[in-house]
Ligand SMILES: O=C[C@H](O)[C@H](O)COP(=O)(O)O
Ligand SMILES: C=C(OP(=O)(O)O)C(=O)O
């Protein structure tokens with residue numbers, strides 16, 4: 181814990197929370213004339229927080245451990261959540277997928293896995309273009325359910341501030357269920373392990389069976405040693421999303437009465453995306469004033485000087501766990517682009533968490549016209565991430581993945597080979613293609629192997 185006052189604890193934290201308003205804010209909706217944004221903001225400002233400051237601080241501590249190699253981060257969920265898909269079954273299956281992945285990764289890494297959903301707030305999207313054209317009709321681009329609706333009609337695509345309120349309520353309902361699932365026995369390691377055994381028993385996934393058997397043995401060993409599985413029936417689970425729609429994030433920011441510091445209570449962790457991380461822009465200014473753990477996405481063109489300016493802006497006190505760099509370089513670029521920035525951050529002694537997002541640098545259009553990603557590219561970017569950190573002696577802190585618990589067909593590849601033609605079968609995403617349940621588990625087994633190779637080459641911690 182630092183004893184130095186952070187920028188978030190300036191004399192008037194409330195005024196500091198509005199400094200972003202003087203700066204250019206990229207990727208904000210253009211509401212129609214007369215739309216009453218202020219009324220929605222006032223309503224949101226009076227709503228209860230979705231998360232608590234103490235929980236955010238706890239996540240900061242967990243992330244600090246990840247920056248030291250004493251934990252590994254598993255962050256995942258939809259590219260864009262939608263109100264219609266915020267159902268009990270969908271939420272359960274996503275949480276289940278993340279828990280299954282985390283269990284396998286825990287075995288591979290031999291350290292605790294910090295579980296962070298990309299959920300309960302992931303309702304806004306930055307877009308490459310402000311408009312979408314279908315045939316001879318051009319309408320505003322879909323920017324996430326909290327801004328407008330995916331349906332391709334003029335009315336649906338018109339941004340509506342009332343959708344921020346619906347986003348708040350959908351996030352509250354999601355988080356409520358997630359908290360129930362992760363505290364109420366659903367996350368029991370024995371269940372999670374038996375789900376994973378079921379996955380690996382499938383002939384298609386035979387190559388993962390030996391690891392599943394090893395985990396089985398480890399579970400029996402723990403039982404024999406008298407491990408208290410009852411105490412492991414609940415898990416810590418955190419919520420995160422991109423802090424894109426600044427009026428929403430600002431309206432949910434509260435001053436913590438314990439410390440006088442500001443927390444964005446819309447999620448435990450928020451991140452700033454590749455398209456909005458301008459150093460003199462509103463998004464970085466806003467997150468520099470809150471005390472939550474903050475992520476910043478980094479694409480392949482980022483330089484060492486850029487990342488140090490980011491550090492100075494967002495984490496001037498070098499607080500361990502405060503800043504996570506989520507790199508999304510692309511499998512063909514990561515091995516060339518990542519070393520320089522990791523090396524620079526290391527040489528400056530900054531305790532950031534390095535997380536790989538192997539999705540956003542690997543998007544292409546399939547021969548059948550779908551926005552997709554190939555499973556092998558995703559795996560190879562993670563492999564590249566581990567290789568770079570191994571060669572520099574730095575810590576690969578975690579991974580960030582777009583996934584769903586459903587059996588969609590949005591990314592090609594995986595043992596259950598989905599090809600370009602197969603994408604049409606169940607392509608449901610409203611933004612980027614997600615790994616389906618099986619592809620997500622397969623990725624977890626492959627990454628667990630990478631982690632265990634890494635753990636095996638290190639002296640035993642203890
Ligand atoms: O999720 C990330 C971005 O919003 C997305 O990749 C942008 O996609 P677009 O190029 O289709 O706008
Ligand atoms: C928009 C996203 O990513 P990026 O900012 O890295 O492009 C995302 O995570 O959905």
Ligand SMILES: [Mn+2]
Pocket residue numbers: 259260540582611612
């Ligand atoms: Mn995305």
